[in-house]
Amino acid sequence: MKKTEEQRDLSFDFDFLNKLVVGIGEVSQITGIPTRQIRYWEEKGIVLSLTGEEGKNRRYDYENIKKMLLIKELMDEGYTLDASADKVKKRMEMIEETLNKLQKKKI
Amino acid sequence: MKKTEEQRDLSFDFDFLNKLVVGIGEVSQITGIPTRQIRYWEEKGIVLSLTGEEGKNRRYDYENIKKMLLIKELMDEGYTLDASADKVKKRMEMIEETLNKLQKKKI
DNA sequence: ACATAAATTGTAAATAAATTACAAAAATGA
């Protein structure tokens, strides 16, 4: 019985990540990237936000927050923004794959 | 080699959840609970927010967002707020335990 | 070196969202 409850609680966490949305201020707090820079990355098409109408506040999902964290890591190592973005795109695909596999197995 | 990268990416997600902070508007969007109600639950001491100084915006961590989701589920089933909060407190402890075990094993 | 273009950061004015505090409404129990 313990087992099934644990399973439920873990798959719940994937549901959680899927529903997750975070404002730009919190993303900045989480990642350490200034809001100005986040907007610039978005302007350049490197990250995407879920903005309803024009003028409304930006919302970022899990995938894009992860992307920013990874890009920041690479830039801290000395890569340019564009180079980092390219590298991250590839890593993201692998992570996505792994996550899907896990989600399917529900563990 | 693929294995170690997957491991890194998954442990990264635990790091992510640990760093996660979300504003009240986004929590409302994620959970479907009105902001007014979230503030009231906090006033009653059922959930906690990480607020720096007085007057600044509330921030909620992963644990408290999970708590709200669980409470809402129970209330939708007909339990009162207090009864739901009690039940959830117990379930939370188990989830926490499970999460810690997983985090330790890095899988 | 120099000029030009491109990339990045700063900031003011306007808009959106959150806070607090007080009050109104609903529920609970004697």
Next chain:
DNA sequence: TCATTTTTGTAATTTATTTACAATTTATGT
């Protein structure tokens, strides 16, 4: 019913975000 507690509404103020334009820094070619 009446009194008490719980829950929701909302106005005024404060905080945070958006956009747009400008300033600065960095790259590129001559």
